[in-house]
Amino acid sequence: MKKSKILAGTIFLAIIGLITIAADHIDAPASRGTSADISDFYAFQGENTNNLVFVANVQGLLSPTATSTATFDENVLVEFNIDTNNDNVEDLIIQAIPRDGKMYFFGPFPASSTDLNSTVNEMATKNEVAISKYGLGAVISNSNQMKFFAGPRDDPFFFDFAQYSAIIGGTASGFNNPGADTFAGSNVLSIVVEVPKSSIGGSGSINAWIETKVKQ
Amino acid sequence: MKIYKIKYIAIAFLSLLVVSCNNNDDTTDTMIEMSTDFSGTYSQKDQMGRPAVNTVFVSSASKDEFNLTVPSQQSAKFQSMFQTNLKGLSPAFANAGDKNALGLDAATFTGLLATDVLNVSLDGKTTFFDGTNVLTGRALADDVITVELLLIFGGEDFTENAAFSDDHVDANDKTFLTSFPYLANPW
Numbered sequence: 001m002k003k004s005k006i007l008a009g010t011i012f013l014a015i016i017g018l019i020t021i022a023a024d025h026i027d028a029p030a031s032r033g034t035s036a037d038i039s040d041f042y043a044f045q046g047e048n049t050n051n052l053v054f055v056a057n058v059q060g061l062l063s064p065t066a067t068s069t070a071t072f073d074e075n076v077l078v079e080f081n082i083d084t085n086n087d088n089v090e091d092l093i094i095q096a097i098p099r100d101g102k103m104y105f106f107g108p109f110p111a112s113s114t115d116l117n118s119t120v121n122e123m124a125t126k127n128e129v130a131i132s133k134y135g136l137g138a139v140i141s142n143s144n145q146m147k148f149f150a151g152p153r154d155d156p157f158f159f160d161f162a163q164y165s166a167i168i169g170g171t172a173s174g175f176n177n178p179g180a181d182t183f184a185g186s187n188v189l190s191i192v193v194e195v196p197k198s199s200i201g202g203s204g205s206i207n208a209w210i211e212t213k214v215k216q
Numbered sequence: 217m218k219i220y221k222i223k224y225i226a227i228a229f230l231s232l233l234v235v236s237c238n239n240n241d242d243t244t245d246t247m248i249e250m251s252t253d254f255s256g257t258y259s260q261k262d263q264m265g266r267p268a269v270n271t272v273f274v275s276s277a278s279k280d281e282f283n284l285t286v287p288s289q290q291s292a293k294f295q296s297m298f299q300t301n302l303k304g305l306s307p308a309f310a311n312a313g314d315k316n317a318l319g320l321d322a323a324t325f326t327g328l329l330a331t332d333v334l335n336v337s338l339d340g341k342t343t344f345f346d347g348t349n350v351l352t353g354r355a356l357a358d359d360v361i362t363v364e365l366l367l368i369f370g371g372e373d374f375t376e377n378a379a380f381s382d383d384h385v386d387a388n389d390k391t392f393l394t395s396f397p398y399l400a401n402p403w
Contacts, residue, residue, distance in 0.1 A: 023264075023267040023268050023271070023360070023361075024262070024264040024267065024268070024270060024271065027262075027264075027270045027271045027279060027283075028262065028270060028279035028280045028282070028283050029279065029280055030261065030262075030280040030283070031261045031262035031280075031283060034261070036261040036262055037262055038262045038263070038264045040264070040267065041264045041265065041267075041334060041354070042354045042355070042356060043334055043336045043342065043353050043354055044336075044342040044343075044353050044354065044355040044356070045340075045341070045342045045353070046396070047394060047395050047396065052336065052338065052342075053396070053398060055356075055398070055399065062402075064402070064403045067402050067403070076258075076261075077258040083287075083333065087288065088287040088288040088331055088333055089286075089287075089288050097254065099252050099253075099254075100252070104252070104254070114286065115286070116259060116260040116284060116286070117257050117258065117259050117260070118257070118258045119255075119256070119257055119258070120254035120255075120256075120258075122254055134402060138397055138401070140396060140397065147396045147397075149396065149397035152402040153397070153399035153400060153401070153402055154388070154389070154390045154399060154400040154401060154402050154403055156356045156388050156392065156399055156400070157267075157388075158359075158361075158385050158386075158387065158388045158389065159361045159383060159385060160383040160384065160385045163383065164383065167380060173379060174378075174379025174380060175379060175380065175382060175383045175384055176384065177382075177384040178384050178385070179383045179384035179385040180385070181385045181388075181389055183389070184389040185389065185403050186403070187402040187403055190397070190399055192396065192397040192398065192399065194396055197338045200338070201338055202338065203338050203339055204337075204338060204339065205335055205336065205337050205338065205339075205352075206335075206336050206338060207265075207287075207333035207334065207335055207336070208265070208333060208334050208336050209263055209264060209265035209287060209332065209333045209334060210263065210264055211260055211262070211263040212260070212261045212262045212263070213258035213259055213260050213261060214258060214259055214261045215256045215257070215258050215259075216256065216257045216258070216259050
């Protein structure tokens with residue numbers, strides 16, 4: 001009796017939870033569940049410590065079945081923004097946009113526009129990689145001292161989001177130990193680019209963020 | 217569409233002329249390069265710097281607006297909302313003068329968070345927080361949620377509100393790769 005009540009409550013909260021979830025997964029009404037919905041952003045030093053790696057994940061919470069048919073949207077442009085002088089305005093941009101089974105990359109190039117609308121900068125350094133297919137190995141391209149990947153990956157994010165929702169919802173008094181990873185077994189579509197640090201400021205500190213932009 | 221058609225017909229016609237005028241030319245396989253179309257204007261839909269910021273600190277009605285505010289304007293527009301929501305959420309900031317383990321009071325902490333960019337060091341270890349380095353990047357294995365919970369609920373020395381300050385999920389469900397593309401194969 002009590003157990004089933006708790007279970008029903010958990011399921012209810014899990015559903016509510018899906019509406020306000022996690023790192024950036026389905027964070028806001030207009031982008032939620034669309035092909036432009038960012039799930040996560042990472043930036044870290046590469047295996048070659050002269051390089052920095054940027055990861056943009058979109059379309060989170062894909063089940064394995066959903067992953068096999070999931071595709072990047074050709075109407076969605078992903079931008080990596082890099083601020084090199086700590087004014088929180090982008091100085092450099094890397095653009096990524098899919099066309100016909102490939103992910104095309106432009107940049108890093110100096111930002112000329114910093115507003116909410118963009119065009120693809122075809123004058124910038126252009127690279128491409130075949131989008132990796134589900135169930136096959138990761139396709140990587142190396143060019144212009146950079147590395148590129150686009151395709152399905154395990155969602156690297158981990159969080160007992162169901163329990164967090166229960167706490168926020170007032171039906172739990174704390175986290176469990178051990179907790180349960182709500183994102184276990186789910187995939188995302190990832191764009192990974194590794195660039196020489198020398199191309200994005202060289203030394204010191206940068207500020208970085210990602211944006212998705214939809215073709216009008 | 218129409219213009220392309222005309223272009224192709226013109227190119228085909230031209231190449232026929234070229235071929236017929238150069239019988240000896242051995243490169244008759246004229247390649248017509250199809251250029252990929254990247255035209256158009258793309259308008260912002262979503263953005264992200266640090267993990268979970270929009271989710272936790274922005275009130276429901278403002279989440280889209282936050283995604284459409286450039287980082288340089290976010291703090292002016294949203295810091296006070298962040299502070300209100302932080303105080304509503306965490307007893308660790310209930311009293312005047314309360315700080316978290318970084319020594320930041322509610323106003324300073326939310327001032328930092330409201331500008332949603334990820335600070336990344338180009339000089340060494342990149343981590344969200346490892347006990348020594350603070351906000352020098354975000355590595356795949358970083359337990360960013362527990363770090364954020366500790367900074368929100370943990371008080372001055374990470375000991376307050378222990379039931380809320382760690383979700384006890386400390387690692388990903390798959391091992392990350394040591395080489396590019398670093399993220400694990402999909403399930």
